[in-house]
Amino acid sequence: MFPTPLLDNTAVYHEGWRTFIRLFSVMGCVLMLPPKPSNAQSPEWVHGHVVHDDGGAPCGDALVQAWPCGAAFPVNSQGRFDANCPEGIDSLSVIAHGHKVVAVAVQGRVHIDVRLTSLGVDLAHALVQGNTSGDAPEAISVRREGDLMETLDRTAGIRSLDLGAGLIQPVLRGLMGTRVAVLEDGVPQAGGRWGADHGILVAPELYDGVEWVPGGGHIWLGPAAMGGGLRLSAIRLLSESGERTRAGLGHRFGDGRHGFHVLHQRRSGGRQWHLGVSASRFGDRNVPQKEFQYIGRLFALPDARLPNTGGHGLHMVAGGRWIDEAYGQISLDIRASQVLQGLFPGIVGIPDQSDLLGDGRPYDVALPQQRAQRWQVAGKWIKPGPLDRTVRLSISSNQRRESAPPHAHGFGPEPDTDLSLLLNEFHAFAEGRWQGIHGAFGVQVEWLDGQTDGWEFLLPNHRRGRLSLMGEWFRGRSRFGARVDAVHAAQNGHVEPLYAADGSVVGDDVRATAFEQAMLGGTLSWYRPWTLGLGMKGTWTATVYSRAPGQYALGAHGIHHGTFRFEQGNQDLRSEHSVEMRGSLRSMDGPEPSRVQWSVQAFAALHSGFIHLTPTAQFAPIAHAGQIYAFQGRDAVRVGGEFNLQGDIGQSTLAVSGSLLGQWAMETGLGLPFTPPIEVRSEWTCPLTDRFTASVHHRALAAATLTARNEASTPGASLWGAALTWRGAHTAFTLEGDNLMNVAWLDHASAYRALGLVAQGRWASLRFTVDVNRGDDHDSTQQTQQ
Secondary structure (H helix, E strand, C coil), rough: CCCCCCCHHHHHHHHHHHHHHHHHHHHHCCCCCCCCCCCCCCCCCEEEEEEECCCCCCCCCEEEEEECCCCCCCCCCCEEEECCCCCCCCCCEEEECEEEEEEEEECCCCCEEEEEEEECCCCCCEECCCCCCCCCCEEEEECCCCCHHHHHHHHCCCCEEEECCCEEEEEEEEEHHCCCCCEEEEEEECCCCCCCCCCEECCCCCCEEEEEEECCCCCCCCCCCCCEEEECCCCCCCCCEEEEEEEEEEECCCCEEEEEEEEEEEEEEEEEEEEEEEECCCCCCCCECCCCEEECCCCCCCCECCCCCEEEEEEEEEEEEEEEEEEEEEEEEEEEEEEEEEECCCCCCCCCHHHCCCCCCCCCCCCEEEEEEEEEEEEEEEEEECEEEEEEEEEEEEEEEEECCCCCCCCCCCCCCCCEEEEEEEEEEEEEEECCCCCEEEEEEEEEEEEEEECCCCCCCCEEEEEEEEEEECCCCCCEEEEEEEEHHHEEEEEEEECCCCCCCCEEEEEECCEEEEEEEEEEEEEEEEEEECCEEEEEEEEEEEEECCCHHHHHHEEEEHHCEECCCCCCCEEEEEEEEEEEEEEECCCCCCCCEEEEEEEEEEEEEHHHHHEEEEEECCCCCEEEEEEEEEEEEEEEEEEEEEECCEEEEEEEEEEEEEECCCCCCCCCCCCCCCEEEEEEEEEEECEEEEEEEEEECCCCCCCCCCCCCCCCCCEEEEEEECCCCCEEEEEEEECCCCEEEECCCHHHHHCCCCCCEEEEEEEEEEEEEEEEECCCCCCCCC
């Protein structure tokens, strides 16, 4: 940590607050200046930092209470706090969920740094520690278990669509794609986010953690966070000079997935560099299925595998951190990813039985296939002061190339290339933020330029820009927030010949109409934590937000992956408007940790003009293209929640978590597409020795009967698994099995569900990880997390 200057420069201090007030007055907010600090024996003002004892990272979710006045003050995202009592401060109490309460005697000091020790409370596989980022107080830290898909699927309220190694589509409370924000250290990630079968390129082992932010209307996550967001934490600065190395190696039996990762950090004084790489290879998926039915035809899978679903992925990161008392902290990260993924023949086009026989080479990739690659350069500057300043800059390029055996859409000639879809996206993002003890304000600018090609036309060349102004006001324990979004969207036109059955051209098929339009959106929110008696505390949030339609919803016009579903955009769509209430309630430890820990989250949302694909009574102008699914805005209601419960039974631990979600289109009373069913997870963990632990886990899925029009229901499932873990001082070994009974279960939200296919059968994995922290003068060890 670097020192924060005292609040003794009156001119700079008051000029910063005057600027702060002017920006907030635009949104109707009025702030009051704090009194000038005092130099009394019991000072009126005390400031400092709150950090995690393990690693020294800022603890942004902490609350500092000053005595004897009892006033509470939040800690910002850099771990900084400013406390004030008119009658003077003689002691501080520092509280953060999942950590031991710390009491500090002031003894005349005006600067105090506090280190918090974690209680280590583990709720199932998701470790709920409270958030580490002050700009999203509802965020929940999630401990990584295996790959990112396993991590997300084991967290109540989150599902994931597995698209291959490093390709992930998160589903948060039933929403996906452009309704879910995925951010890397505050920078939104782009790259074909519009489809259920398109995901982001990410390797979580090359980050310092994953956070889930539930619900919509968050000020700093951007307008995409309608269903919430996933935040990937940047690699942190080591707490002292030295080195840290994290590495892992694993193999999964069943689909033959194996990989490794290495991440090394070295700090010397105020400078740090880091370098990491992650690589994986995966074979055709094994499924407990010998045949399936699709569009009235019966297809055989003689090898009980999904052919051509193998591939490989490679991810890299390099960067540095520089810290200086005068200039603050500067961060730079360069990331690159590349994935080659085979596509099951039924995903692109109609499968032929000969394509499903398999070739005995599970790692080979043939047509159809997709190649995805990305690079990103991101920088951040943090300057503490009376107004903490943060500046983020990022540029990135994402390319997705899908190739398939050429086939004509309709009566036209067959294409002369296997390039079915090419999407090149250039993305730029900038953010400036100023934060003080009474609030924060900032500005975000985002630009996306997309270029498309290929005979599987889905989306024309397009451009999209966003300018957002944000502000927050801290009043007592409440946080009031506002954001205004100005969105500019444009696309090019595109026309193709329209063919008759004899091959003659009979007219024009207008696939896209050029347009350019401006739209507005924004958010108003009120967040407040509260404490009850009987060892309980909670939060509640009320928010009103508006979201401009995405580019795909405005301009799509084509057969999505040749599955007889013609998806059509709608340029007349307007911004969605939503009202959402959500709350949480959790147990709170007393002087001694409780043997039972629990938490409950719930939400209810009303949406005006909720945009989703709806089957129409029309058929596409291209012969054989089938029924048109059009993007339409319809009123909808969504309610749901999650719970976590953990209790100690002797030396063993029993953890249960679950989620419930209901989503309805109010016009028809039918469900919204891909509404996940009720799910309950349970795990029993027992220590065998000081180093060995064994666990048994169960996943119960109810039948998915809340369906949209033309969407089939999905039967429920009961899935069992087990794990054996050995933990040493520096290393950990885990042997784990999932779906031990090899149940043929269907994932309601998966792209394979439309084909009646099981996405994955039984598997067993063996993982080895190491995490070593070496200081300049001694060796120490970090707790290994998988």
